[in-house]
Structure formats: structure tokens, C-alpha cells
């Protein structure tokens with residue numbers, strides 16, 4: 001069972017462009033489709049998830065913005081409004097914001113691309129998650145086709161840092177890019193596509209983790 005009410009997923013990574021917002025809006029949308037009252041809490045001053053919601057218009061999920069220091073209060077308000085599934089999107093290069101999100105979460109997802117510079121950015125997260133003792137998983141994102149060796153090497157880097165890798169990986173797929181730019185999700189622009197199937201697998205895995 002989730003330790004908090006609502007079930008709360010934090011998406012953190014110190015690296016810009018790793019896929020935090022993409023993951024946040026896809027998971028919150030999938031949760032809404034599953035009948036959850038889900039929302040994204042966007043703690044990033046860039047407010048990309050909020051922009052995605054503006055482009056989307058009057059459709060679920062709800063996206064609210066919150067300064068990291070008010071995160072607890074924002075989640076509490078969400079709960080009072082009946083939300084049972086919250087995804088926290090966080091800014092890059094921001095220790096304090098990541099710390100607050102990790103503290104508030106039942107589970108932490110750390111999207112990363114497979115390049116060395118991206119993997120190097122995993123290190124500062126290790127201490128943050130260890131301190132909060134929140135279960136955390138690295139999610140390989142935008143994995144190029146045929147990148148078997150790269151994936152194995154990245155798994156080794158994560159393991160050496162003591163991080164667990166999520167068994168579901170997201171490929172480098174145009175549907176993620178195209179859909180987000182329109183306020184949609186991969187499943188909405190291409191329901192039978194590989195990106196949609198990966199999100200589905202990730203959602204099923206996440207649900208299991210949350211009990």
C-alpha cells in the first residue's frame with residue numbers, strides 16, 4: 001500500500017532534458033484513464049507540464065504548479081479535492097526541489113538517457129534517495145534502437161551507484177516528442193505504437209510497486 005494518501009510518484013533527475021516532464025504527463029494521464037483522480041504537481045519554474053496542460057485544454061489530468069517549499073501543502077490540497085494519484089514533476093539542477101519531492105513520494109522515478117554525461121548526473125540523486133529511504137528506480141529513457149551494449153553499460157553504472165533499474169525502458173520515439181508538443185500523450189497520437197505500449201508496461205509495473 002502507498003504510505004501516503006494520495007499515492008505519490010516523484011520524477012527527479014538533475015540532468016535537463018532527461019524526460020521528467022514526458023514521464024510525468026504520460027503517467028498522470030494513464031492514471032486518469034484508469035479512473036484515478038490524478039494530477040501533476042509541477043514544481044519546475046520552467047513550468048513545462050503546466051504548458052503541456054495549457055496546450056491540452058480542458059482535459060485530464062489536472063496540472064497544478066507549486067514552489068517546492070509548498071509541495072506538502074499542495075499535495076494536501078490535492079487530497080482534499082479528491083485526488084488519489086499525484087505525480088510530482090521537478091526541475092533539473094535543483095537539489096532542494098528534488099529533496100522535497102523525494103520526501104513527499106511513495107516512489108521515485110529517475111529518468112535518464114544512456115549517455116555518459118546523463119549517467120554521471122545520477123550520482124547526486126543517490127544520497128537524496130538514501131536519506132529519504134523512498135524506493136527509487138532509474139528509468140532508461142529515449143533508448144536508441146539496438147543500444148544493447150550501451151544499455152548494459154548503463155545498468156552497470158546504476159548498479160555501481162546502488163540504484164535499481166526499472167525493468168521497463170522507454171525507447172527514443174517520435175510519438176513522445178510529437179504528442180507532448182501538442183498537449184497529448186503517445187497513446188493519444190498513436191494508440192498501437194511502441195511508445196504507447198511502453199507507457200502501458202511502465203504503468204502496470206508502477207501500479208504493482210505502489211501495491
Ligand SMILES: Nc1ncnc2c1ncn2[C@@H]1O[C@H](COP(=O)(O)OP(=O)(O)OP(=O)(O)O)[C@@H](O)[C@H]1O
Nearest residue numbers: 016017018019020021022092142171172173176177
Ligand atoms: N523517449 C523519448 N523519445 C523521444 N523524445 C523524447 C523522449 N523523452 C523525452 N523526449 C523529448 O526530449 C525533450 C526533453 O524531454 P522532457 O521535457 O520530458 O525532459 P525534462 O527532464 O522534463 O527536461 P527539463 O529538465 O528541462 O525539465 C522533449 O522535447 C521531449 O519531447
Ligand SMILES: [Mg+2]
Nearest residue numbers: 020021044048
Ligand atoms: Mg521538465
